[in-house]
Amino acid sequence: MNVELTERRRRVLKTVIQHYIDTANPVASHELASEIGVSSATVRNEMSALEEAGLLMQLHTSAGRVPTDMGYRYFVENLMERASLTAQEQRTIKHQFYQVRSDLDQWIHLAAAVLARTVRSAALVTPPRSYESRFKHLELISINDNTILLVLVLQDSTIKQQTLSSEEPYTQEQLGRIAGRLNSLCEDATATVVSELSSSSASLAPPLISLEIHVLELVARAMSLFEDQMNELIHHDGLLEMLEQPEFMQVARVREVLSILQGGTMLDSLIPQALASDGVQVVIGGEHGRDELRDYSVILSRYGVDGEVAGVLGVIGPRRMPYPRSISTVRYIANVMSDLLTDLYGSDTRPVRESK
Amino acid sequence: MNVELTERRRRVLKTVIQHYIDTANPVASHELASEIGVSSATVRNEMSALEEAGLLMQLHTSAGRVPTDMGYRYFVENLMERASLTAQEQRTIKHQFYQVRSDLDQWIHLAAAVLARTVRSAALVTPPRSYESRFKHLELISINDNTILLVLVLQDSTIKQQTLSSEEPYTQEQLGRIAGRLNSLCEDATATVVSELSSSSASLAPPLISLEIHVLELVARAMSLFEDQMNELIHHDGLLEMLEQPEFMQVARVREVLSILQGGTMLDSLIPQALASDGVQVVIGGEHGRDELRDYSVILSRYGVDGEVAGVLGVIGPRRMPYPRSISTVRYIANVMSDLLTDLYGSDTRPVRESK
DNA sequence: ATTTAGCAGTCTCCTGGTACGAGTGCTAAA
DNA sequence: TTTAGCACTCGTACCAGGAGACTGCTAAAT
Numbered sequence: 001m002n003v004e005l006t007e008r009r010r011r012v013l014k015t016v017i018q019h020y021i022d023t024a025n026p027v028a029s030h031e032l033a034s035e036i037g038v039s040s041a042t043v044r045n046e047m048s049a050l051e052e053a054g055l056l057m058q059l060h061t062s063a064g065r066v067p068t069d070m071g072y073r074y075f076v077e078n079l080m081e082r083a084s085l086t087a088q089e090q091r092t093i094k095h096q097f098y099q100v101r102s103d104l105d106q107w108i109h110l111a112a113a114v115l116a117r118t119v120r121s122a123a124l125v126t127p128p129r130s131y132e133s134r135f136k137h138l139e140l141i142s143i144n145d146n147t148i149l150l151v152l153v154l155q156d157s158t159i160k161q162q163t164l165s166s167e168e169p170y171t172q173e174q175l176g177r178i179a180g181r182l183n184s185l186c187e188d189a190t191a192t193v194v195s196e197l198s199s200s201s202a203s204l205a206p207p208l209i210s211l212e213i214h215v216l217e218l219v220a221r222a223m224s225l226f227e228d229q230m231n232e233l234i235h236h237d238g239l240l241e242m243l244e245q246p247e248f249m250q251v252a253r254v255r256e257v258l259s260i261l262q263g264g265t266m267l268d269s270l271i272p273q274a275l276a277s278d279g280v281q282v283v284i285g286g287e288h289g290r291d292e293l294r295d296y297s298v299i300l301s302r303y304g305v306d307g308e309v310a311g312v313l314g315v316i317g318p319r320r321m322p323y324p325r326s327i328s329t330v331r332y333i334a335n336v337m338s339d340l341l342t343d344l345y346g347s348d349t350r351p352v353r354e355s356k
Numbered sequence: 357m358n359v360e361l362t363e364r365r366r367r368v369l370k371t372v373i374q375h376y377i378d379t380a381n382p383v384a385s386h387e388l389a390s391e392i393g394v395s396s397a398t399v400r401n402e403m404s405a406l407e408e409a410g411l412l413m414q415l416h417t418s419a420g421r422v423p424t425d426m427g428y429r430y431f432v433e434n435l436m437e438r439a440s441l442t443a444q445e446q447r448t449i450k451h452q453f454y455q456v457r458s459d460l461d462q463w464i465h466l467a468a469a470v471l472a473r474t475v476r477s478a479a480l481v482t483p484p485r486s487y488e489s490r491f492k493h494l495e496l497i498s499i500n501d502n503t504i505l506l507v508l509v510l511q512d513s514t515i516k517q518q519t520l521s522s523e524e525p526y527t528q529e530q531l532g533r534i535a536g537r538l539n540s541l542c543e544d545a546t547a548t549v550v551s552e553l554s555s556s557s558a559s560l561a562p563p564l565i566s567l568e569i570h571v572l573e574l575v576a577r578a579m580s581l582f583e584d585q586m587n588e589l590i591h592h593d594g595l596l597e598m599l600e601q602p603e604f605m606q607v608a609r610v611r612e613v614l615s616i617l618q619g620g621t622m623l624d625s626l627i628p629q630a631l632a633s634d635g636v637q638v639v640i641g642g643e644h645g646r647d648e649l650r651d652y653s654v655i656l657s658r659y660g661v662d663g664e665v666a667g668v669l670g671v672i673g674p675r676r677m678p679y680p681r682s683i684s685t686v687r688y689i690a691n692v693m694s695d696l697l698t699d700l701y702g703s704d705t706r707p708v709r710e711s712k
Numbered sequence: 713a714t715t716t717a718g719c720a721g722t723c724t725c726c727t728g729g730t731a732c733g734a735g736t737g738c739t740a741a742a
Numbered sequence: 743t744t745t746a747g748c749a750c751t752c753g754t755a756c757c758a759g760g761a762g763a764c765t766g767c768t769a770a771a772t
Binding site: 101102103104105136137139141143144147149151153157159160161162163164176180218239240243248249250251254255258259262343344345 | 457458459460461492493495497499500503505507509513515516517518519520532536574595596599604605606607610611614615618699700701
């Protein structure tokens with residue numbers, strides 16, 4: 001990355017980007033003259049040089065300058081100052097999370113809602129998941145004579161329900177005993193272990209009855225399915241907030257962003273990457289050759305508890321995005337979520353958290 | 357409702373509406389001349405009369421006619437023919453549902469997806485719920501020394517998870533015994549009964565310990581909360597499909613429909629109404645004085661098992677909507693869902709189903 | 713050597729005017 | 743009662759021209 005910029009050029013670049021982020025209008029030289037303390041002609045010369053360097057560009061000859069992907073990148077890495085949330089904002093957010101602290105389902109909803117409203121663009125959150133599914137508990141509940149509801153709880157508190165039909169009727173007591181036996185058999189087992197159990201059932205004393213085998217098969221399948229289903233579980237919010245941005249004046253843009261969020265082409269690639277890295281990831285425009293993201297920027301962070309569970313949260317918006325604030329917000333919410341999860345999983349471990 | 361229309365006028369109205377639904381363009385007199393078998397001048401006279409009657413209108417003097425709300429209403433009630441799905445479509449849909457038959461969570465997702473793709477507008481589905489929450493089963497799972505995961509299953513297979521913290525640590529066995537006792541205490545109880553149990557605990561022998569009281573309080577709260585939370589649980593799909601319609605060329609429209617779906621102002625009023633009525637409900641434009649729906653039509657149907665569980669599903673789209681097909685599709689999917697639920701809840705009851 | 717004022721040049725966007733096309737309502741004849 | 747014909751009304755597409763916004767360049771000032 002070009003670091004051979006004079007101090008003044010860095011200042012011009014920074015100011016241009018800040019103005020553009022604020023106003024969504026290409027920035028003219030005279031807008032900066034007083035701010036930089038030189039004449040507009042001098043600013044023009046500097047801008048020329050920055051354009052030469054690939055950091056700024058013009059939409060047409062008589063327009064002001066807008067940042068390029070590279071320009072934004074330079075800004076994010078070298079120029080911008082951290083913009084933490086105010087103490088008041090932090091208190092409000094903490095308080096909201098405190099109110100739903102016992103309601104696991106609400107966490108991701110709240111995280112997405114807070115992100116969206118704080119940065120005024122779309123937010124996405126995946127639920128916290130173990131690196132590998134581990135069995136925690138199962139329950140068999142009689143629905144009617146030949147239907148049983150299987151409720152499966154995994155180590156990461158994921159809950160999955162399924163029905164299964166049985167030839168012969170079972171009483172709730174019988175089902176309770178069966179569930180008890182399977183629970184002790186499967187304690188902490190991974191998907192493969194459960195799967196093996198169900199196939200080598202004859203070697204156990206007493207051998208498993210057919211219902212038990214059937215249940216184990218379902219459990220094994222549900223557990224291994226989880227690893228793929230990540231995409232379906234991405235929760236998002238804030239479409240409405242994002243539509244307020246001027247870049248969404250044309251419906252085509254709205255369609256684009258909807259298919260990115262729903263189709264998940266980008267999530268297939270960006271989320272695993274965020275899951276594998278520490279800290280906040282910023283993808284500006286089509287940086288990594290992802291053409292469908294050409295006009296968008298994505299800010300993602302992993303959250304969770306090291307070695308236990310992890311999820312990803314972040315925002316997606318137009319390239320012209322308030323990076324300092326967005327990055328701070330994503331980082332803050334990720335920390336809050338990590339703290340919440342740390343309270344749940346092992347007080348002996350520490351949250352995934354970037355050093356201040 | 358004006359039934360004093362000559363046969364030919366009815367035919368003109370019907371044809372105008374069909375053309376408009378197909379093309380989204382105001383319909384000119386000469387487009388119908390050959391179809392009706394008279395000259396365009398005659399068609400114009402008839403159109404004039406229909407405009408007089410409030411069934412058609414012009415956007416400006418030199419434009420063709422478009423239907424009014426009343427026109428659509430007359431069409432839906434008196435003119436349109438039923439358009440059942442083809443046998444092939446029905447087979448495909450049935451097959452898709454068959455594949456997820458054991459996966460309760462998937463039902464509403466699939467229903468919304470199928471609706472959206474079949475009628476090419478936005479679909480919404482609420483999960484099937486009992487008229488009154490009844491307790492079915494609870495489970496207490498030890499997460500760590502002072503955190504317990506409470507999994508609550510209601511009669512309608514709704515599952516809710518919550519954490520609670522306890523002063524002193526409990527082993528999983530202890531928790532199992534406690535859960536067992538509470539399960540037999542609460543069998544089939546309503547929210548109020550559970551609530552009474554938790555407050556009159558001293559009268560039981562042995563009296564409930566503080567953890568048990570705490571759990572019962574949480575259960576009671578969770579059960580009564582459900583009745584309000586309906587709105588949050590509305591699942592929708594098909595935004596992208598709907599955006600293909602020409603009425604969504606302007607972003608303002610997209611915003612409108614998003615806030616209707618998310619804000620739920622309309623769902624607060626329409627869904628309870630659909631839940632309380634039989635058959636398919638059609639709301640055209642601002643018919644019931646709902647101004648935010650002025651430009652949209654909503655088709656809803658209840659589904660479920662009489663006396664057991666019920667939910668609502670349907671579509672929302674521009675007023676210019678293929679009513680015959682949409683109504684048939686909504687009715688069909690509602691029947692499929694009702695059948696699925698009938699297999700689960702009492703084979704002795706019959707599905708909510710409109711007579712053919 | 714750097715900065716700056718001034719100016720010519722380029723490009724967008726808005727405005728007003730016009731021609732065109734679409735579709736109607738009316739009238740008078742069939 | 744129907745229909746052909748025609749005048750009339752509007753919306754829209756198109757074009758030219760002018761205003762405005764910025765730039766790049768040049769030449770003078772520091």
